[in-house]
Amino acid sequence: MAGKRKVMKNFFFIAMIASLLLQTGCAFKDIDKRIFVLAIGIDPSEKVRDGFKVTLKLAKPAGDVKQAISQDFTYLSHDSDSIAEAIRKMESYVDKKLDLGHARSIVINKELISKDLNTFMDVFTRRGDIQMIAYVAVSEKTAEETVTFAPDTEPPATIALFNFFDNTGTDSPYISTTFLFEMRRKALNKGINAVLPIIDINEEKKHFEVNKSLVLKWGGEPVELTQLQTKYLNSLIKDVNEFNYEIKEDDHHMVLFINRVKMKYKIILDEGAPRIDIYIKKSGVISESSKVLDNRHLKKYSEQAEKDVKKKVMELLTKLQENNVDPFGFGLRYRATRLSREDLMDEWERIYPEIKFNVMVNVKLKSTGAIE
Amino acid sequence: MSRFLFYLILVNMLANIIALTPRVLVAGNDNGTILSLILVLPVIIIVSYIIISLFRHFPGQGLPEILKTYTPKWIATPVLLFFSVCWYFAGLISLIIYTSIIIRFVTPDMHISIILLTFVLVITYGILMTPRGIFYLTEIIFLIIVPFIAFILIKGYSNFYFQWDYVRVAIMHINHLPDYAAFSSSLYISIGIANLVIFNRFFTKLKKPTWKGMALLTAICTFLLLSTYFIPVGLGGFDSLDNVLYPWIMTSDSMRMKYGVIERILFFFIGAFLVLAVVSITMLWHVSLQLLSGAVQFKRFKWKRYNLTTPFFIVCFWAIAMYEIATISLDGLYRSFRIFDEYFLPVIVFLLIGCLLLAKKGAASKWRESEK
Numbered sequence: 001m002a003g004k005r006k007v008m009k010n011f012f013f014i015a016m017i018a019s020l021l022l023q024t025g026c027a028f029k030d031i032d033k034r035i036f037v038l039a040i041g042i043d044p045s046e047k048v049r050d051g052f053k054v055t056l057k058l059a060k061p062a063g064d065v066k067q068a069i070s071q072d073f074t075y076l077s078h079d080s081d082s083i084a085e086a087i088r089k090m091e092s093y094v095d096k097k098l099d100l101g102h103a104r105s106i107v108i109n110k111e112l113i114s115k116d117l118n119t120f121m122d123v124f125t126r127r128g129d130i131q132m133i134a135y136v137a138v139s140e141k142t143a144e145e146t147v148t149f150a151p152d153t154e155p156p157a158t159i160a161l162f163n164f165f166d167n168t169g170t171d172s173p174y175i176s177t178t179f180l181f182e183m184r185r186k187a188l189n190k191g192i193n194a195v196l197p198i199i200d201i202n203e204e205k206k207h208f209e210v211n212k213s214l215v216l217k218w219g220g221e222p223v224e225l226t227q228l229q230t231k232y233l234n235s236l237i238k239d240v241n242e243f244n245y246e247i248k249e250d251d252h253h254m255v256l257f258i259n260r261v262k263m264k265y266k267i268i269l270d271e272g273a274p275r276i277d278i279y280i281k282k283s284g285v286i287s288e289s290s291k292v293l294d295n296r297h298l299k300k301y302s303e304q305a306e307k308d309v310k311k312k313v314m315e316l317l318t319k320l321q322e323n324n325v326d327p328f329g330f331g332l333r334y335r336a337t338r339l340s341r342e343d344l345m346d347e348w349e350r351i352y353p354e355i356k357f358n359v360m361v362n363v364k365l366k367s368t369g370a371i372e
Numbered sequence: 373m374s375r376f377l378f379y380l381i382l383v384n385m386l387a388n389i390i391a392l393t394p395r396v397l398v399a400g401n402d403n404g405t406i407l408s409l410i411l412v413l414p415v416i417i418i419v420s421y422i423i424i425s426l427f428r429h430f431p432g433q434g435l436p437e438i439l440k441t442y443t444p445k446w447i448a449t450p451v452l453l454f455f456s457v458c459w460y461f462a463g464l465i466s467l468i469i470y471t472s473i474i475i476r477f478v479t480p481d482m483h484i485s486i487i488l489l490t491f492v493l494v495i496t497y498g499i500l501m502t503p504r505g506i507f508y509l510t511e512i513i514f515l516i517i518v519p520f521i522a523f524i525l526i527k528g529y530s531n532f533y534f535q536w537d538y539v540r541v542a543i544m545h546i547n548h549l550p551d552y553a554a555f556s557s558s559l560y561i562s563i564g565i566a567n568l569v570i571f572n573r574f575f576t577k578l579k580k581p582t583w584k585g586m587a588l589l590t591a592i593c594t595f596l597l598l599s600t601y602f603i604p605v606g607l608g609g610f611d612s613l614d615n616v617l618y619p620w621i622m623t624s625d626s627m628r629m630k631y632g633v634i635e636r637i638l639f640f641f642i643g644a645f646l647v648l649a650v651v652s653i654t655m656l657w658h659v660s661l662q663l664l665s666g667a668v669q670f671k672r673f674k675w676k677r678y679n680l681t682t683p684f685f686i687v688c689f690w691a692i693a694m695y696e697i698a699t700i701s702l703d704g705l706y707r708s709f710r711i712f713d714e715y716f717l718p719v720i721v722f723l724l725i726g727c728l729l730l731a732k733k734g735a736a737s738k739w740r741e742s743e744k
Contacts, residue, residue, distance in 0.1 A: 005500060008683065012497040019493055029481060125622075128476045131636055132625040168630060181626035182533060185609030189538070329537060336540035339547045340402065 032061065035096040038073070039105035039161050041143030042120060044112055045079040052112075052120060053079045054086040055144040056098070057105075057159075075148050083123045101129045105161040106136045106180065107143045107199065113214060113222050117187060125184055132181035135165040138214050140200035151207040164210050165197070173231045173243035174211035187216060190345045191331025195233065198224070215325045223323040225316075232316045233327060236263045236280070244287065247308050252291055256305055256365065258284035267334055267355075275356040276330060280313065283364040293368040305363040317357045324353060373585030374578065377424065379510045380571060380655070381589065384564030385596050386521060387652035390645045391469045392709050393557045394619040397601045400551035401610065407546055408555035409597055416562040417590050419721060424581050426728040427568050429735065432576040435569035436666025439727060442734030451727055452667035455569065456660045458712075458720055460689065462560075463656035465709050467491060468697055470649045472705075477621065477642060488697050491650070492690055498654035499661050499686075503574040506658060513651050520644040524637065527627050528603040539602050541610045556713040561600070562593055563717070566724060570659040617702065661685055 036059045045051035055077040076093050080086035091098050106124060124130050139146035147161070154160045163169035165177040176197045186194035194216045200209040213230045215223040225233060235243055235258075245256040262281040268274070286293060286301065293301070320326065331348045338344060397405050430438045435455070439448035471488050479487070498506065528534060572578070604619040607626045613619050624641035634640065661682065670681050700708075 007678070008500050009497065012493065012500065016493050016497060019490070129480070131638075132622060133628045133636065166630070179533070179626065179628075181608065181622065185538075185607075185612045188612035189609045190611060329535075332535075332537045332541065336537045336544060338544060340541075340545045 029097050033096055034099045035059070035061070035094055036102045037098055037100050038102060038159055039107060039147050040100075040103055041077075041107040041109075041139070041147035042083065042112060043109040043143045045081075047079040048081050051079055051081040052083055052086060053077060053144065054083055054090070055147050056087075056090060057147050057161075058094070058098075059102075073150075077144060083120050084127075087123075099129070100127065101131070103130055104134050105147075105159075105165075106134055107139050107146050107161070108136065108196075109143045110138050110140060110198070110214075113138055113196070113216065114220070116219070117216070121184070121187075124180060130180070132179065132184075134180045135162070136178050136180055136183045136196055137161075137165070137210075138196045138198045140198050140212075146199050146201065146208075149201055149205070149208070153207065160208060161199075164199075164208065171242060172211070173234050173238075174227060176213045176230060176234055176238065183216075187218060189332065191326065191333075191335050191348065192329035193217060193325045193327050195225075195237075195327045196222075215320070215323075215327050217323075217325055223320070223325050225319075228312070229316050229319065232312055235261050236313075237328060245305065245309070247305055249304055253289070254286060254301065254304075255288035256284055256363075257287035258282050258363075260284070265328070265330070265333070267330065267337070269351070273356055274351055274354070275358050278313070278317075278357060278359045280309065280359065280361045281364070282309070282362070283366060285366050286368045289368070295368055298365045298368070302363045302365045305365070306361040309363065310359050310361045313359050313361070314357060317359070321353065321355070321357075326352065330355075373424075373581055373589075374575065376507050376511075376571075376574065377565065377568075377585075378589065378592075379507065379514055380567045381420065381562065381564040382592065382596075383510060383514070383648060383652050383655065384567070385561050385593070386517075387466065387645065387648045388561040389596075389600050390473070390618065390620040390624075390642070391466060391649075392706060393561050394600055394604055395617065395706070396557040396710065396713075397554050398604065398613045398616070398619050400554040401542060401605070401613070402545055402548070404545070404548035404551040405554040405601065406543055407548065408550040408552075409558055409601060411550050412555055412558045412562070413590070413594055413597065416559060416593060417586065419563070419725075420565040420589065421581055421586060422725060423565050423568060423728075424578070426725065426732065427572045427575070428578045428580065429732050430572065431578060432573060434571075434573045434662060434666070435724075435727070436663060438731045440666075442731040442738065443727065447727070447730070449667050451723060452663045454723070455720065456663035456667065458716055459656050459660035459663065460692075461708075461712060463653045463660065464693060464696060465705065465712065466649055466653050466656070467495075467693060468700060468705055470646060470653075471697060472702065473618065473621065473642065474646070477638065484697055485694065488693060491653075492693060494650060495654050495657060496686055496690075498650070499658040501658070503571050503658075506655060507571070507574055510651050510655070513647055517644050517647055520640070521648075524624065524627070524641055524644070525599055525603065527629075527637065528599070528607065528623065531607065531627055533626070534603075534606040536606065538608075538610045539606045542602070542605050553710060553714060556717055557710070558597055558600075559721075560713045560717055562597065563721070566720065567655055567659055569724065570662045571655075657689065661689070 037056045038059055039057040041055035043053040043055070045053045055075060058074045058076065060072040060074050076090045078086045078089045080089060087098065112120070151160050164175055167177065176195045178194060178196050183194045183196065186192050196214045196216060197210055198212040198214055202209050211227045211230060213225050213233070215225065217223065231243065243258055245258055247254045247256065260283045263278065265276055265278040267276050331345070331352065334348045335344055400408070436452055439451060467488070471484060471491065474487050475482065475484055498509065501509065604613060604623040607623045608616065608619060616622050621638065621642070625636065625638040627637045629635055629637060664685050665682050668681070669679070673680050673684065
């Protein structure tokens with residue numbers, strides 16, 4: 001018995017080693033036979049009716065990055081009535097395999113957002129090789145222009161389009177980062193709406209401007225948020241840890257530097273008119289003032305700030321409510337706190353347009369900065 | 373309790389995290405998955421306890437020996453055959469799923485039979501080992517892999533984008549009657565203890581299950597079972613996972629290691645689980661092979677002095693696997709997985725316990741006879 005097993009085992013051991021000989025090289029295509037797609041831009045097509053124009057940003061292989069003076073990219077674009085088809089066509093434009101595994105940015109033309117998103121977003125989740133952590137953004141100009149644009153600050157071997165969103169470079173509160181998976185879940189779940197950043201190029205064509213955002217609405221016109229509203233929204237739903245507030249009162253002008261924001265909310269339906277109690281806690285320091293400040297009056301400054309923040313948050317909430325969008329996910333919370341019923345979401349859709357917001361802001365200023 | 377008992381259960385549970393079980397759980401998400409998960413936990417603990425206790429009466433013996441000694445032949449042979457086919461198919465389903473995952477996400481250019489062949493060769497080497505060898509192999513792999521898996525699970529729960537609201541929505545569906553499909557497939561992933569039918573040969577002195585051991589087992593099972601369902605829901609959303617084929621793979625792709633060696637956890641994740649899958653399939657097929665050769669031995673089927681029954685079975689294993697991988701569609705796989713879970717699994721559980729009780733009775737009467 002033992003002898004037999006040993007023979008068998010040796011046989012399989014040799015067979016396993018021998019099977020390596022069958023591998024005539026790497027089953028993967030070698031890296032020099034691949035060309036990496038870094039960003040994908042989608043525009044409505046001018047040539048094909050109801051079609052798309054897909055633009056790919058490709059990294060050109062370079063021997064030595066250090067010697068390159070400027071960045072080295074090349075671009076492909078093709079018009080077709082579907083995105084998958086366009087990508088397939090473009091495979092015949094290069095002598096290498098188009099590898100979408102490194103595509104980190106998906107830029108969509110603003111006009112397409114109000115159309116049926118499902119028709120073209122489908123391909124990105126269906127393809128196994130596209131990362132679910134790719135960034136999705138909307139372009140103010142055409143997507144092609146945005147994808148092919150190279151800002152002045154872009155050194156070789158980096159891509160500004162990634163750095164804006166991945167929180168390793170800039171950490172601006174004006175930028176809303178949306179991953180593909182996040183957009184997908186927010187778009188398909190009832191009770192919450194996805195927010196997409198808008199990428200604009202400045203007039204002199206020197207740099208990008210990413211400071212506005214768009215709230216998606218399934219099957220409807222998206223709602224555009226201004227710069228300030230984007231900041232307030234981000235400060236409440238994103239993990240922003242450094243951001244400035246401007247407060248003007250009479251002739252006194254102050255800038256606060258807030259480094260912690262916390263938001264909690266509660267939906268209250270059984271006490272009178274339905275309302276949402278929102279508690280916002282902020283703490284930070286004063287970073288600029290037009291007057292000499294007194295550390296003893298920190299409380300007064302905090303109160304000033306509270307009033308101001310409250311007003312701005314209310315404005316944002318009212319705007320969102322008027323347009324019937326819900327990036328905070330109040331509807332989701334409503335579902336999450338009630339036993340499931342079939343008409344739960346219909347109920348919420350009736351409640352939401354009329355619900356009152358009760359914003360309570362607590363600003364804690366720790367100091368007046370390094371000077372008084 | 374012996375730590376090897378834990379391996380039997382945990383390997384099966386972990387290996388199935390990325391397979392089809394999450395899909396079944398998600399498919400029933402607005403239809404009673406939660407209650408099924410809650411129901412399955414006591415069932416699994418009780419069944420594990422009963423099986424361990426029953427096998428204690430037969431130290432160092434596998435099911436073929438037990439049945440042959442203590443029950444009539446007309447019971448033993450069909451039961452062993454039935455079990456061996458079931459175990460084979462359980463392994464085959466895992467094998468096909470993992471092969472298709474590799475071809476979809478890791479090496480799309482490779483031929484599917486070569487992937488399968490690579491798997492099958494390694495597994496064949498594994499199933500010819502002794503139970504002791506397999507246990508030691510499991511232990512080594514377990515010690516290497518479990519930290520990675522723990523890391524991924526912790527990463528999932530601590531992710532900034534992990535939203536408890538989605539999980540709460542899922543929990544709020546507790547008011548539906550339990551879903552049988554969800555119940556049976558979560559029973560399947562936690563029934564690893566049934567592998568004792570052969571692996572009991574290793575336990576010559578199986579101790580009584582202690583309450584501490586059972587409590588630990590309950591805690592681990594609860595955590596893993598709930599994580600299998602909650603992490604995909606928390607990261608991928610509640611309504612949006614319905615049409616996702618591999619919820620856990622999408623989930624792992626939604627996680628990001630900002631400053632990690634690789635940013636995409638996906639490959640890391642598939643790699644870790646692949647190793648576990650190999651161990652799990654090795655265990656299942658080892659059991660199947662041993663049951664089969666316990667039931668059927670061709671006496672004259674010899675080459676020199678080796679009995680060729682076992683190699684013949686192995687060749688059959690290969691042939692069926694090759695045929696299945698070439699013909700089965702994902703839908704067919706999914707359906708056969710559900711048929712296995714919903715109809716065969718309860719039969720296996722009851723039959724196994726029934727046989728053991730019968731054998732125990734047989735053993736008692738024989739013991740009395742010899743006493744006389």
